[in-house]
Amino acid sequence: MYGLVNQAIEDLIRKNHGDQLWEAVKRKAGVDVETFVSMEAYPDSVSYNLVGAASEITGTPAAQLLEAFGEHWTLYTAQKGYGQLFRMGGSTFKGFMQNLHNLHTHVALSFPHLTPPSFWCTDVTDSSMLLHYQSTREGLAPMVVGLVRGLGRMFDTKVTITLTHARAQGADHDVFVVTYAPAPGPSS
Template identity: 55%
Template sequence: MYGMVNQAIEQMVCETHGEAAWEKIKEMAGIDVDVFISNEGYPDDYTYRLVAAASELSQTPANDILEAFGEHWVLRTALEGYGELMHAGGSNLKEFLVNLPNFHTRVVMIYPKLQPPSFDVSDVTEQSLLLHYHTHRDGLAHFVVGLVRGLGKMFKTPATITQQASRAEGADHDIFKVTW
């Protein structure tokens, strides 16, 4: 993944637990990188190892870290760094989610080697929809939960996200019901 992902983890850790915790996490993860470069590619494995080490150090389940990271990604990384792009995605939660299938197409213009996930929506009503998440990566469903929660906060529309199908449990892909 692009270095900006690991940079965002660094920012979240440093803000919540301080720089010493970040250095410790890199050491526990066996990652000898001083500074991540945002538009350079790194093995996905680095990101997974950083999340696992953060989980171990803070005695917090990895899924909780992924959810917190999803919120951080939307509210800090995306809104502060790519505000225009985020606002172009929609003017309310429903609109943003309905447009989500196209979102990374624009991100690819900035990061041409992006390997983005793909999203679909179905069963759209005034209060809810089903969000379908496809990826070649494992273990990131809780990141999506945090992302959607972050979008709910961005639009001041608290959202409930429940997983209706799980690839980890044999389903074809992850499906989330989002209600607001």
């Protein structure tokens, strides 16, 4: 994955656990990179190994780390110059979610070697939807949970998300039930 992802993992670990632990995580992961370059594509194993090593060293389940990472990603990318992409995606949580499939199409304009995930929504009401997530990569459903929680925070919307069909348990792709507070109407 692009260095931007590994930079965000580094940022999260340094902030939560300090510089020394980050150096230990890199050593355990066998990652000999001083500084990640955001626009350079690294093997996926770099990101997976970093999360695995951080999980072992901190004693935190990898799924919990991925969830925290997803939440951090929304803040991190918004700070790192991709705020415009978030603004283009819509002004409400529900609208943004329905535009998710376009987001990485735009991201791919800046990251030509991107292997993006696919998202689509069905059964959309004023307060809930099914979010479908398909990826060439495995094991990243917890990251999606964190991402959606982060988007809820970004749009000041109370959100719940539950994985109901898991690829890890044989489903074709992951499906989440997402609930959200209805957006205020024009008169309120």
